[in-house]
Ligand SMILES: O=P(O)(O)O[C@H]1O[C@H](CO)[C@@H](O)[C@H]1O
C-alpha cells in the first residue's frame with residue numbers, strides 16, 4: 001500500500017485510466033469492465049481493476065489539479081509499477097468551434113502552474129508533451145470507431161476560476177481546450193519514462209458559455225471512455 005492508494009502489490013494493472021472525478025472512475029469500472037475489484041477507497045479517490053475485452057486494466061481517480069494528480073500518478077508508478085497512464089477528463093473549449101461532446105487528444109500541455117519552473121529553474125520553459133506512440137494509437141482507434149477527434153495543445157490551468165488570464169491570447173496561439181492536469185501528467189511521465197496521454201471531452205465552452213451538467217461530466221462522455229479503453233489495451 002502507498003500513502004494515498006490502498007492497493008496491495010499486484011492489484012493495479014500496468015495500464016491505468018485516470019479521470020479526475022472518482023465517480024467517473026466508478027462509472028467506467030461498472031459500465032465497461034468485467035471481473036471488477038475495487039482496490040482503493042482511500043479519501044474516496046476510488047480505484048478499480050478489471051478486464052476490458054479480456055485485457056487487464058485499472059481505473060483510478062486523480063482528483064482535481066496538478067498537485068492532486070501528481071500524488072496519485074507518482075504512487076502508481078513508484079509503488080505499483082504502472083507503465084501507461086491515460087487521463088480521461090473534461091475540458092473547456094477555448095475556441096468557438098470546440099463544441100460540447102467533442103473529443104480532444106492532448107499533444108502537449110501549456111501551463112501557468114509553477115511545476116515546470118520548480119523542476120528546471122527560472123529561465124527554462126519546459127514543454128510537457130504526451131507519448132507519441134500512445135497519441136498515434138488513440139488517433140487511429142478513434143478513426144476506427146468513427147469518433148472525430150481534435151489533437152492539440154491543452155492549457156492546464158492552476159485555477160478553475162481565473163478572470164485574470166488572457167485565454168483569448170492562448171487560444172490565438174493554438175490552445176484548444178483548458179483543464180487542470182495534463183501538463184503535470186506529461187511531466188511526471190517524462191521523469192519516470194512511462195507513457196502518458198490525455199483524452200478529453202469538451203464539457204463547456206469559454207467563448208459561448210455553453211456548459212454540461214455535473215451528471216453529464218460524470219457519465220455521458222462515453223466516446224472518450226471507449227477510445228481510452230481501446231487505446232489502453234492495444235499495446
Ligand atoms: O473532469 P476532470 O477529469 O476532473 O477534469 C476537469 O474537471 C475539473 C474541474 O471541474 C478539473 O479536474 C479539470 O481538469
Ligand SMILES: O=c1cc[nH]c(=O)[nH]1
Nearest residue numbers: 090091092178179180
Ligand atoms: O478545468 C476545466 C474543466 C472543464 N472546463 C473548464 O473550463 N475548465
